[in-house]
Structures are given as structure tokens and as C-alpha cells.
């Protein structure tokens with residue numbers, strides 16, 4: 001009794017107030033069962049004296065049961081008709097609270113989406129466009145600030161970057177061309193580069209070696225192409241992240257023909273610095289991403305490179321000064337995509353890869369300090385894997401994995417239920 005009273009005092013002092021302020025559907029509750037068991041039921045976090053108790057317990061559980069939480073993820077096909085699938089992404093297109101899936105099909109010249117039936121099963125493809133010739137990349141973001149998520153494409157043969165205005169429920173999309181001057185358009189991304197509150201668009205195009213952006217003048221009305229560099233030799237990937245912690249989004253590129261991962265500092269006046277190389281050691285660089293991999297508060301850089309089968313990262317020492325290349329694996333045969341996401345729910349960002357030749361989607365568990373486990377294979381059945389992404393498709397509290405593969409025309413997802421496993425430990 002005395003012990004319990006003491007516990008109550010601690011709890012009231014540090015965490016009950018936070019619960020009371022939290023916005024939550026489920027009422028948190030503290031109760032004592034008939035047998036004297038004390039139940040502390042919170043819908044989200046339980047913090048005692050600043051320590052996230054559930055977070056710590058999950059981390060310990062993952063560390064003491066690595067095999068249990070890293071069991072193979074069960075695979076589900078979304079489509080095997082996504083002709084020469086190149087790219088996959090997930091977002092809520094019909095605003096029903098569940099993440100839908102988007103695909104780019106190169107030989108169909110099409111962008112399609114698959115409606116999430118709320119349980120991780122998906123509708124047949126709903127075509128957004130068939131007017132993106134030899135399309136390579138799909139992305140989504142609310143570009144006209146109307147609360148509906150719009151879609152973006154980069155297509156190779158028509159050198160086009162376009163967006164598709166979502167009229168509300170995902171039923172009607174209208175193509176609006178941003179440029180046809182991205183020669184060999186390969187990648188597209190959206191980010192607020194000029195800090196004016198709307199999302200601008202970025203492109204990487206291989207045949208003109210260009211990284212460029214298009215300023216959103218509001219309402220999705222875009223400026224003409226503004227070239228950041230035309231020296232990214234066979235540019236394949238582009239991303240934006242604040243690398244020097246000055247509150248502005250900088251730009252990153254991966255270019256294959258010069259084996260380079262580089263960044264371009266945002267000057268704050270809608271211009272960018274000349275390119276700053278991070279590495280020239282990513283042989284046929286295919287993909288670039290940024291994430292805080294060592295938990296030190298700044299964004300590190302991640303790369304995939306095709307000719308050395310490599311997934312690697314570069315530690316940001318603060319202010320955008322990067323370490324030399326740190327190899328995560330050289331066992332991703334023809335590495336084509338890299339991504340970071342917390343797959344085991346321990347609070348650290350793990351790394352995901354897609355590799356074309358060994359048809360593999362794999363992940364590498366972050367030990368928390370930017371050291372990684374050996375490769376954990378999710379599938380070797382993504383024939384000609386080209387794209388990987390993570391999103392909670394079954395709304396069970398953990399991130400599932402998505403792949404696009406070209407030789408089997410497939411969009412697939414891999415169910416993660418680590419949250420359930422942790423709950424049952």
C-alpha cells in the first residue's frame with residue numbers, strides 16, 4: 001500500500017498532467033484490478049520523469065529478441081499488371097485516413113493508384129494518367145494547398161515534369177505540365193525551397209545532367225525551370241533536406257556517370273550554391289536520401305550505387321560537413337534505391353534497399369548510433385526491383401514496406417507487425 005501510494009505521487013507529478021493535456025480519442029486510465037494488479041493504460045506514451053517508459057521497454061525488447069521482431073515479412077501483391085513498374089509511393093489520396101498506393105508503369109506511360117480498402121487490401125488500379133511517356137517516378141504532395149494530396153510524375157521520353165490536381169476524392173485528376181525541359185526526366189520531389197509556405201518542385205534529369213526547381217507561386221502555379229546545376233552527370237535522384245541546420249532546405253543529387261552524391265546549399269534568396277561533393281565513390285550513383293542515422297540531431301545522407309552494389313551513408317558532422325563514405329552493405333546487387341524508416345519501432349531509423357539484379361528488398365537494422373546489422377532480406381521475389389518505400393498500410397502502428405519491380409510488373413507490400421509482436425512480448 002505504501003509502495004503504491006509512493007508510485008502514485010511520482011506518476012501524478014510527472015505524467016498525469018501531460019495526459020490531461022494530450023489530445024486523444026481513448027481515455028487514458030489508471031486502475032487496480034481485483035487481484036491488486038495496477039493497470040496504467042495510456043493510448044500513446046507513458047513518460048515518467050521525462051523517460052519514455054514504453055519506448056525504453058520496446059527498445060529492450062527488440063534488443064533481447066532480435067530474431068522475434070525480425071521475422072520475415074509476409075508478402076502481398078497489389079498489382080502484377082503495373083507494366084515495367086519503376087516507382088512506388090503511398091499517401092492518402094481520398095482522405096479516408098488510410099494510405100493508398102501509387103505506381104509508375106514505364107511501358108504503360110501511366111500513373112495509377114490503388115485504393116486502400118482500410119485493411120491493407122487494395123482496389124484494382126485507377127488510372128491517373130497515360131500521358132507520361134516512359135514514366136520513371138511518382139510522388140505526391142498537396143501542391144495547391146486545398147487539403148487534397150496531388151500527384152507528381154517525371155517521365156523520360158517526353159522530358160516532362162507534371163502534376164495532377166486531385167479534385168477531392170481521388171476520382172478525378174487533371175494533368176498540369178510544369179516543364180517539358182527536363183531531358184530524360186528521372187526523378188521528382190516536392191519541398192518548400194523558398195520558405196514561403198507552399199511546396200515547390202524539384203527534378204533530376206539524366207540526359208541534360210540537370211537538377212532544377214520550379215517555384216510554386218501559390219495555388220500550384222509554377223515558375224519556369226530554374227536550374228540548380230547542369231553538371232550532375234546523368235542525374236538520377238534528387239531530394240531536399242536542411243543539411244546545415246540553418247532552417248532552409250538544401251538540395252541533394254545522385255548522378256550516375258560521375259559516381260557523385262552532392263549537395264547544393266540554399267542561399268536563402270531562392271538561389272543555391274554551386275555543387276558540393278559528398279562523395280565521388282558511389283559507382284553509378286542511383287539514389288540519395290537524408291535522415292538522422294546516428295541520432296545526433298542533424299541529417300545524414302544515404303546513397304545507393306549500382307555498379308558497386310552498395311548502400312552507404314555519410315555522417316553529417318554538423319553544418320553540412322560530411323564524413324567519408326561509410327558502407328552499410330555491398331550485397332545489394334545493382335542497388336537502385338535506398339530509404340530510411342524505423343521498421344522495428346525502437347526509435348532509430350533503419351535503412352531499406354532495392355536492388356535490380358538480385359530482385360531484393362532488404363533492410364539493415366540501426367543499432368542507434370549509425371552502425372547497422374547485416375542485411376536482412378525481405379524478399380528476393382521483386383523481379384527487377386526498382387523502388388522501395390515504407391508506410392503503415394494496415395494502420396497497426398508500424399511501418400510496412402512497399403516495392404515496385406519492373407520485370408514482373410509488380411507492386412507489392414510486405415506486412416510488418418512488429419507493433420503487435422512487441423505488444424505480445
Ligand SMILES: *[C@@H]1O[C@H](CO)[C@@H](O)[C@H](O)[C@H]1NC(C)=O
Nearest residue numbers: 027028029030031039040041
Ligand atoms: C487497461 O488494460 C487492460 C489490459 O489490456 C484491460 O484489461 C483493462 O480493462 C484496461 N483498463 C481500463 C480502465 O481501460
Ligand SMILES: *[C@@H]1O[C@H](CO)[C@@H](O)[C@H](O)[C@H]1NC(C)=O
Nearest residue numbers: 076077080381382383408410
Ligand atoms: C504475386 O506475384 C508473383 C509474381 O511476381 C506470383 O508468383 C505470386 O503467385 C503472386 N502471389 C499471389 C498471392 O498472387
Ligand SMILES: *[C@@H]1O[C@H](CO)[C@@H](O)[C@H](O)[C@H]1NC(C)=O
Nearest residue numbers: 081082083105108110112125
Ligand atoms: C497497363 O496496361 C495493361 C494493358 O493495357 C493494363 O491491363 C493494366 O491495367 C495497365 N496497368 C497500369 C498500372 O496502368
Ligand SMILES: *[C@@H]1O[C@H](CO)[C@@H](O)[C@H](O)[C@H]1NC(C)=O
Nearest residue numbers: 216217218219220221222223
Ligand atoms: C500563374 O502566374 C503567372 C504570373 O503571376 C500569371 O501570369 C498566370 O496567369 C498564372 N497562371 C495561372 C493558371 O493562374
Ligand SMILES: *[C@@H]1O[C@H](CO)[C@@H](O)[C@H](O)[C@H]1NC(C)=O
Nearest residue numbers: 266267268269270271272273
Ligand atoms: C543570393 O545569396 C548569395 C549568397 O549570399 C549571393 O552570392 C547572391 O548574390 C544572392 N543572389 C541574389 C539574386 O540576391
Ligand SMILES: *[C@@H]1O[C@H](CO)[C@@H](O)[C@H](O)[C@H]1NC(C)=O
Nearest residue numbers: 258259260275276277279280
Ligand atoms: C565533384 O565531383 C565531380 C565529379 O567527380 C568533379 O568533376 C568535380 O571537380 C568535383 N568538385 C569538387 C569541388 O571537388
Ligand SMILES: [Ca+2]
Nearest residue numbers: 396398400416
Ligand atoms: Ca503494419
